[in-house]
Amino acid sequence: MNWDDIKVFLEIARSERLNIAAKRLAMDASTLSRRLHKLEEQLATKLFSRTTEGHVLTLDGEKLLQFARRMELNANQAFTHIKEHNPLDSGRVRIGVTEAFGSFFIAPHLGDFQEKYPNIEIELLHFARNIKISRNEADIAVAVDKPKNTSTIISKLCDYQLQLYAHPSYLTKVMGKIDLAQLASYRWISYVDNLLYTEQLAYLKDLNPNIKPHFQSTSITSQYSAIKSGLGIGILPCFLAEQDASLIKVCAEEVKLTRSLYLVTHPESKRLSHVNSVWQYLRALTEKHQRLLIPE
Incomplete structure (x- = not known):
């Protein structure tokens, strides 16, 4: 099985639309479709149901997603630790967050974080919906609703x-x-x-x-x-x-x-030092600025 085909599968599962996945992978949509069909032929099963709403994972697709995501996380973790001259707290961390909390609370305070962790790159992704941590849309989510997914790590961040x-x-x-x-x-x-x-x-x-x-x-x-x-x-x-x-x-x-906010991540992501450093920083940030969150 080709790892590149697994990456194609992962991106389609995250975006749920072939054209969006193609754009993210810088590939032609027809090429992406052929790669997906090839993977399905190799596995002798349908991984997605093609609907008007996009590509929806089948039961076999959901099973493959669990293993494929673990493969991706393990590979990323291995690359992070193997790179020469690469500090432990180094890499990119994507934070999926609401527009208000991301723009007016997290972003204004990232200067201090960057001074402490100069080798961690932050990406703030504003979502107007629930973030799918299980599909690797972000490394850490700041959620308004407490997720019901028992396979993720969930911790109340603040009121x-x-x-x-x-x-x-x-x-x-x-x-x-x-x-x-x-x-x-x-x-x-x-x-x-x-x-x-x-x-x-x-x-x-x-x-x-x-x-x-x-x-x-x-x-x-x-x-x-x-x-x-x-x-x-x-x-x-x-x-x-x-x-x-x-x-x-x-x-x-x-x-x-x-209202309340919750921190959410995948257990395998939490074990990465740079993800855990961002997680802990967000907790410290809300504790430090309690009066801004809930004025007296």
Whole structure:
């Protein structure tokens, strides 16, 4: 069996689409398809079901994925340790994370990490869905929902708070204050309801089911920008909004939402020194900046 064919299989399993896998491998899609068919012929089984949604692993495909991923991780670990003059804490670590936590909490604090671990390369991957650690989409995931996959290592990272924020220009339009009894009457900024990948982001349902947003976006950065422009009011993570002095926290005592984040990785990834160093750094980072996550 050709290792290159296994790499083709792994990439299709991760991306679930032939054209995306081809792009990542810098190969022609027709060539990729031929390689996959050749592998299936060698194994005398179908590894994927071809659907309108893409390539979905069959039961045999799921079995092969477990062994193929282990082969890949073992090979990567071997290369890391065998390289001459290569320090123990060295290599690339991909962190799959939400846009807000990645952009406004992790990224601003990576300078200290790079000073301590100059040979570790960080890649922040923003996902608007649950990250598939089992398919090697990332080395470490920071998840909003606690995964149910028992084959991964899962550890609670932290709690964080969300509150209601507005810009002074909008508050001027509503006579300088927000009336809790009239929440549905204000201009709201929020997520696109039918595109939410988790109910953890359905903040407005916790406040008032009658609220109908005037502006919606799948991007928290776009929501933040809209609130900052004075377009309306919205719920933002405190670790994001508290760093912007132009935003005003409204109904501070009455509106407080708490969510949790979880660290997730594969046991074989956790054994790699550079992955474990990033894991421990993320834990230390949240402990150090507790007041930013949950303001007093």
